[in-house]
Amino acid sequence: MTGLLTRLAKSLLLLEYIKGEKDDIAVDVFFLTIDGKSLRKRIEDIENIFNDLKNSPLLSQQCSSSSNSSSEIPAKGTSKKSSRQEQIADSHRKISHMVIGRDKECEDISRKLRKAPDAYGPSSNSSRPYSVIGIHGIAGSGKSTLAQYVCEYEKKAKDKHFDLIMFSHVSTTFRVDKIFRDILEQTTQVRPSDTERLQSIQKEVKDKLQGKRFLLVLDDLWVNNDKQMEQDILLDALDVGQSGSRILVTAQRQDAGAALGCAQKQIPIPDLEKKEYLKLFMHHAGSSNDAEYKRIGIKIANKLRRSPIAAVTVGKQLRRNRRIRFWEATANDVVLNETMGALWWSYQHLGADTRRCFAYCSTFPRGYKLTRDELVRIWIAQGFVNTNSNAIGELEDVGSHYFDELLTFSFFMQVQRKFSGTELFTTHDLLHELAERVAGSDFHRINLNGSPKDIPAGVRHVFIGTNNGAKVVVEKNLDFRNLRTLIIEERYTGTDRTTQPMDDLEEVFDWLFMRLKELRVLIVKLNHGPKVVSVPASIDHMKHLRYLGLRFPCVKLILPSTFSRLYHMQTIFVRRNSNYMRVSCPEDMANLIHLRHVTAWMPFPNVHRLTSLQTLTHFNVKEEQGYELKQLKHLNKLRGALTIWGLGIVGSKEEALEAQLACKQRLTKLVLRFRNDTCNPDVTAEVLEGLCPPKDLVELEIQLYKGSRYPSWMLSRQHPDAPKRLQKLLLMGCSRLASIPEDSELFTHLRELHIIKCDWDRLPENMEHLVSLQNLIIHGCDEMELLPTLPESLRMIQISSSDALSTTCKEEGHQNWQKIQHIPEKNIFLSS
CATH class of the missing domain: 1.10.8 (Helicase, Ruva Protein; domain 3)
Known part of the structure; x- marks a missing residue:
């Protein structure tokens, strides 16, 4: 104990010295400029002393309870839920009151957006259908917030002035292909593949904007004379819009807007x-x-x-x-x-663990969009997430607490919600600069125009955002012995024709694997490559690897037998651009008992051994040992989405019950896929009866179910484990749903119903009892001709590839036409 106090006293002398010099602001700036590595070592030493003292039995209970660290996790018996609700409410208040004191600027922007096209004159020549409006101000003045507010206002306005409203964060690197992808994602709810050629997505953008009056926000635009060709390509695509379209530019300098042809006086953002x-x-x-x-x-x-x-x-x-x-x-x-x-x-004033996690964010470029799950899992892989005996939940819960703290105090901000529901976050430019300063020399990024030769020796976390970045690293023979993070992401601009498929990808990987023996996180995202990629056997040299993220355009990825020796592996994330690719993996993958997340299509036997597993996107039932449905029995930590394929071979209700789906309380989405064959309908109905989902399920999809009846958990309020808060139900290729029982809790909160490729002749007659339903989507139902009375709560109906229904819903005076008149948004499509 005496030794601990002596060490603490010496450390406090340093802090007192700093505190004594506090009248001079240069001493405070010292913290922002000192070498991060040495400073962090001293701080960690002090924190370790405090931790040792805190655990000492000689300290009183009162002393230890007086700590008010924001990183503490609620103790057992406390209500974590109420704390999280408070954080969400606080974040919502931030969003709801973004523009305090900017009424004049808001009115000025809205007036200019809606003014007749000739009121200010076209931006560069009289033939262009749009004009450019610029907002400029110093970093942190609220330009982006103001632009986002204007977009939301226009989207919610009763008089829809713009047909399309789109937002793209540009930042210092102007990439026309990225802007085009942002446009298409927001107009079609599907983001084009990164491998699609520029000419292809350019044509698609023109098709979507043709004859439409649009508002496009280009946020954080910088003058870049090297990108004139790409700017011309963008403006050419926008030329197809309707007269009265607008480009709203936010920038720190006036000349950024002028570079796109802003002829009118720009709007300054004053103090x-x-x-x-x-x-x-x-x-x-x-x-x-x-x-x-x-x-x-x-x-x-x-x-x-x-x-x-x-x-x-x-x-x-x-x-x-x-x-x-x-x-x-x-x-x-x-x-x-x-x-x-x-x-x-x-x-x-953030918690110590939260500060370390925030500093790690400097690994990524400015404006980089991250998901909560991705970042939390990377933090865990790096060992940044700590639990203690009083903590509730898994490492992911603790990491999510850190994330919530950063979100609550505006170190993160939500920038986009994808059509899939995934939320994307980024950091404000000034806060990213702060992260860079506190992170020190352990972190390094190489952007599009950078060179790997600039990587300093001894660096621990590297992001390479250049074309052919992996290959360049090998050619430069860089020393990466101490590396903990390597992220290689091709950032193909769409105008660079020098990028070629990396045919020697396996050789590049072999070079990296033989040298990255301390690596914890490896993420490689390529736009080009061979159709089949075989990962070299040398991957087992990376004994400490915990997070593997691969996104290739290949059709198949082959993992070697040595992969199952990576016993510390926690997360495997493998995708083929926007879709999962087929992954061939060793039969003994279940040896990786520390696996927590498998986001890939990679079936392997005996998954029941992975009791720490929380993410398993797909499970395929087979008539082989190790692939039985009962393999899921003890995987009760599963969370998020789970798709179960091959249910058609399950032979009884008892066999289905062995999966114990109702015990997987943190599942939010469940897809049950049978198979389109001649299964006995009565047996299939019994199987579905045994697949009762957990009661807190949010989304349920049932595919190719040809059973003769629906299960009791779907129809009866009395079932103890039935879903009570289901919000989305999708039925694809299923037998017709009977009338909705009025005492069924499953339908009480239902907000979205999809009927896809079902050979139904009609919907349930008592649809009006779905009093919470807001969205109804019918696709590929050729036999359906008449709609029942629809609930008054509906806000949107979409009918496609169902010609009989689509035709009559467009026929004024028809009973189907009359039944949808109360719905604000009607998307009725006829087959081409």
Whole structure:
């Protein structure tokens, strides 16, 4: 104990020295400029001392309980759910009040967007159907937020002025193919493959924009004279739009908008008025009528130089800590006088583990979009996620807590929700700069125009975003002995014709595997490559590998027998662009007992041994030992989505019950796929009866079910394990659904119903009882001719490849036409 106190005293002397010099802001900036590696080592030493002390039985319970680290996980018996709900509500408040004090700018932008096309004159020549409007201001002034608000306003406006509204984050690297893909993803809900040729996606963009009045936001545009050809390609594609279309540009400099032909006066984003800035700050700090809080809040707000991003990050930390002494100390902290200093102050008040996870984000380029699951799993692979005896849940729950903390305090921001429901997040440019500073020399990125020769020796985390990046690394014979992360992502611009398929990919991999013996995370995303890729046997040299992410255009990936020796492996993520590819893997994959996530189509036997498994995207039932449905019995940690194929060979209800699906309480989506053959309908019905999903399931898909009846868990309120909160139901190639029982809980909360390729002659007669249903999609139902009375709650109906129904729904006066008139959005398509 004496030794611990001695070490602590020495460390505190260093901190006291720093604190004593606090009147000089240069000392605070010291933390942002000092070599990150040495500073982090000292900080970790101090934290280790505190941890040792905290675990000492000589410390009183009161002392240990006084800690208020934001990274702590609720102890057993506490309500983690209520805490998470508070965080979600807080984040929602941030989104709902994004534009405090910007009413004048909002009105000015909206007026210019909707003004007649000739009011300001075309952007460059009179034949173009669009004009360019520019917003400019310093980093952190709220340009992107304002543009996003304008987009949301226009989408929700009752008078739809624009047919299409699209948003693309451009950043310092202008890539026309990336902008085209953003446009198509938002207009078709499907993102084109990265391997598609520029000419192909350019044509598709023109087809989608042809004759449409559109609003396109190009966010964070930078002047780049080297990209003039790509800018011309973009503007050429936009020429097909209808007169009155608009391009809204946000940039830090006026000349960025002018480069795209912005002829009219651009809209500056000035500092907020003092009163409005205080309102913004106090909103995030927690509005209070207490005069003392307001007095100190004014003092703090005055130090922040009217920076919106500083108001948000500092304010949210103050909302969490309502002690007057803490507010007073903050008001006297000179580091808040600069925007970067204010962000650093907020960063310092995150939990220690959360800070380390945030610093890791500097590995990725600015504007890079990440999903929560991907980032949390990478943090886990790096050993950044810690649990203790009082923690609830898995490592993923703890990592998600870190993520929520960063999201709550605006270190992350949600930038996109894909059609699939996946949310994408990124960091504000200034916060990314902060991450780079605190990360130090352990992290290095090579962007599109960079060179691997610039990688410093001893670096631990590397992102290579160049074409043929993997091959260049080999040719330069770089020293990667200490590397913990290697991410290679081809960032093909679409105009570079020099990029060729990497035919020697296996040789490149072999070189990397033989040298990356300390690697924890390997992610390789290629736009070009051979159709079949065989991973070299030398992969077993990477004994510490925990996360493997591969995205190739190949049809098949072959993993060697040595792959099953990677005993630390936690996550396998293999995709073929937007789809899963076939993966051939060793029969003894179940030896990898630490596997937590398998996001790939790679069937292997005896999966029941992987009791830590949480993600298993596909399970294929076969008439072979090791592939029985009962293999799922003890995998009760499964979460997210699970697809079960081959249910047609299951022979009884008892066999289906062995899977114990109802026990997998964290599954949110379940796909049950039978097979389109001559299975006995009565047996199939018994099998489905035994496949009762967990009660908290959100999405259910039943495919190719030809049973003679529907299961009791689908129809009866009395079933104890039946889904109680199902929101989406998809039936594909199934026998007709009987009338919906009015006492069924499964349908109470249903918001979306898909009927796909079913040979039904009609929908259930009592559809009006689906009082929560908002979306109804009917596709490929040629036998269906008449609609029943539809629920008043419907907001959208889509009918396609069902010509009899589509024709009558478009025929004014027909009873089908009359039954859909109350629905705001009607998408009725006839087969071409």
